Amino acid sequence: MKKFDPARDGPLKDVRVLDLSRLVAGNMLTLFLADFGADVIKIERDGKGDDLRNWREADEPIYWKVYGRNKRSVVLDLKSDDGLRTLKRLVRHSDIFVENFVPGGLEKMGLAPDLLMEINPRLVIVRVSGWGQTGPYKNRPGFGTLVEAMSGFAYLNGYADRPPVLPPLALADMIAGIYGAAGVMTALRVAERDGKGQVVDLSLFEPIFSFISSEALKFQLVGEPTIRSGNQSSHTAPRNVYVCSDGKYVAMSGSMQSMAMRILDTIGRPELKTDERFHDNDARVRNKDELDEIIGAFIAQRTQQENLSIFEAASVTVGPVCSVADLMEHPYVTGREAMVSLEDADLGQIATHNIIPRLSSTPGGFRRPAPALGEHTEQVLKELARLEAQADQKGEQTHV
Numbered sequence: 001m002k003k004f005d006p007a008r009d010g011p012l013k014d015v016r017v018l019d020l021s022r023l024v025a026g027n028m029l030t031l032f033l034a035d036f037g038a039d040v041i042k043i044e045r046d047g048k049g050d051d052l053r054n055w056r057e058a059d060e061p062i063y064w065k066v067y068g069r070n071k072r073s074v075v076l077d078l079k080s081d082d083g084l085r086t087l088k089r090l091v092r093h094s095d096i097f098v099e100n101f102v103p104g105g106l107e108k109m110g111l112a113p114d115l116l117m118e119i120n121p122r123l124v125i126v127r128v129s130g131w132g133q134t135g136p137y138k139n140r141p142g143f144g145t146l147v148e149a150m151s152g153f154a155y156l157n158g159y160a161d162r163p164p165v166l167p168p169l170a171l172a173d174m175i176a177g178i179y180g181a182a183g184v185m186t187a188l189r190v191a192e193r194d195g196k197g198q199v200v201d202l203s204l205f206e207p208i209f210s211f212i213s214s215e216a217l218k219f220q221l222v223g224e225p226t227i228r229s230g231n232q233s234s235h236t237a238p239r240n241v242y243v244c245s246d247g248k249y250v251a252m253s254g255s256m257q258s259m260a261m262r263i264l265d266t267i268g269r270p271e272l273k274t275d276e277r278f279h280d281n282d283a284r285v286r287n288k289d290e291l292d293e294i295i296g297a298f299i300a301q302r303t304q305q306e307n308l309s310i311f312e313a314a315s316v317t318v319g320p321v322c323s324v325a326d327l328m329e330h331p332y333v334t335g336r337e338a339m340v341s342l343e344d345a346d347l348g349q350i351a352t353h354n355i356i357p358r359l360s361s362t363p364g365g366f367r368r369p370a371p372a373l374g375e376h377t378e379q380v381l382k383e384l385a386r387l388e389a390q391a392d393q394k395g396e397q398t399h400v
Contacts, residue, residue: 001341001349004366010037011362015188018043018090019071021100022051024144024170025128025204027067028177029184030098034070035355035364038096041380042068042371043087046075049373061370065344066352068370074381075374078109086381087111091119093387095191096184100128103138113199123197124187126180132203144172147204152212152225159230172208179207232292237284238263241321242296248304249321252295252311257281259317266314267298342366 015038019030027050034040044050055063077083088111091097097116099106106112106127113125127133130142148154148166158165183200191197219225226234233239236255243249254260257280264272272278272294277287284291299307304320311318320326327333328351337354344350355364 001343002366003343004368006367008365008367010035010364011359012036012038015039015096016094017041017096017098018087018094019098021098021128023100024052024063024067024173025176025180025202026098026100026126027052028174029126029128029180029202030071031067031069032178032181033096033184034367036359036362037364037367040071041090041094041376042071042073043076043078043090044073044373046077046374049073049075053373060347062350065350065370069342069352070367071371072368072376072380073371073374074377076377084110086384088119089384089388090380091116091123093384093391094120094123095188096124096126098126098128102141103127103129103133117197121197122191122195124184124191124200125197126184126200126202128176128180128202128204130204132206133199133201142204144170144204147172147208151205151209152215153208156212156215156226156228158228160228162228164228172204175211176202176204176207179210232288233285235285236281237288238291238295240292240296242292242299242307244299244304244307245301246303250299250304250307250311250318251321252316252318254284254317260284262314263295263311263316266311266316267295269294342369344369 012033015033017030017033017038017040019026019040020043021027021030030038030040030042042050050064050068052067053061053064055061076086078087101109113127116125117123129138130144130147131137131140145166148171149164151172153171154164154166156164157167180200180202183202187198187200215226231239231241231251233255236253238252238254238260241249241251252263254263260278260281261273264270264278276283278284278291302310308318308320322330327339333339339351340354341349341351355366
């Protein structure tokens with residue numbers, strides 16, 4: 001079990017982040033920064049806090065425990081003059097400001113980006129919203145579900161004879177969070193080099209759309225959108241999930257010509273390599289159902305482990321379909337430490353993902369568990385007073 005070490009730092013140890021966001025996208029973004037040493041200060045409402053705290057299983061805030069780690073919590077009443085004044089004081093000594101209010105919400109609070117950058121010209125301001133700060137949808141509600149539906153993702157997901165399928169998790173938010181982290185690091189580089197902050201306008205729609213944007217070019221060329229094809233692919237074959245004799249599944253991909261030929265050899269059907277139905281990728285895509293029936297019949301006669309052994313021995317790209325239960329003690333997951341066990345005051349320990357990506361010289365680390373609401377308010381305000389005193393000694397203006 002890994003333990004938290006508050007003294008541990010990381011490559012972003014001198015970066016202070018004010019996170020006013022709620023739920024997934026903003027938390028995913030700031031988790032990346034926090035894991036690599038940034039001081040992420042969650043600004044939360046008294047008595048409520050981030051709504052992610054309310055996503056619970058077995059009466060435990062599992063999402064908060066995972067995505068709130070390495071952060072600190074400060075309670076401020078931003079509807080009060082004192083709360084706004086304190087926030088502005090923090091802005092002066094911060095590098096990044098993250099919010100996901102409805103577009104215009106920050107302005108209504110008297111915290112427009114221009115004002116924030118008057119306080120701190122180097123500030124990077126991240127504005128997370130469903131549809132972005134511009135355009136005809138900017139004032140519409142921007143929940144991830146709506147974005148996943150409208151982006152084209154759900155239309156592609158599922159089977160042709162069934163309705164479109166939404167992802168079983170906050171996928172649009174999580175993708176946006178990772179894109180946002182990249183945008184923040186780019187803007188921070190500019191701020192450090194040129195001394196000028198800027199606004200990072202992060203919608204939920206555009207990041208997830210970028211994952212399927214090749215579909216737009218396809219439509220431009222052929223005039224029809226790709227219809228749902230389950231686990232099959234519209235541009236390569238074979239690719240599918242196949243059931244084994246023990247009721248478990250394996251996934252296969254023959255996206256390269258050489259791999260497809262190797263698969264036909266491995267299932268004992270080398271004559272199909274010259275069959276006009278399967279001899280090249282275009283032919284295989286046209287006849288993918290027939291090809292899947294042949295491959296599926298071979299796999300259905302063997303258990304999952306027997307299939308894995310046969311295909312792995314032939315260097316065929318086949319792998320098991322795993323549930324999270326299968327991953328808990330999986331040799332890859334444990335050997336790579338893709339999942340770790342972290343100490344937890346409530347549960348003793350929790351299973352969660354490791355810090356990613358892995359930096360060889362300046363890795364991230366586990367500094368603190370997800371904070372209780374307002375746990376660090378007093379600590380942060382004392383630090384702020386010290387920063388202001390130091391600035392006063394240097395003759396800098398600090399009070400807002």
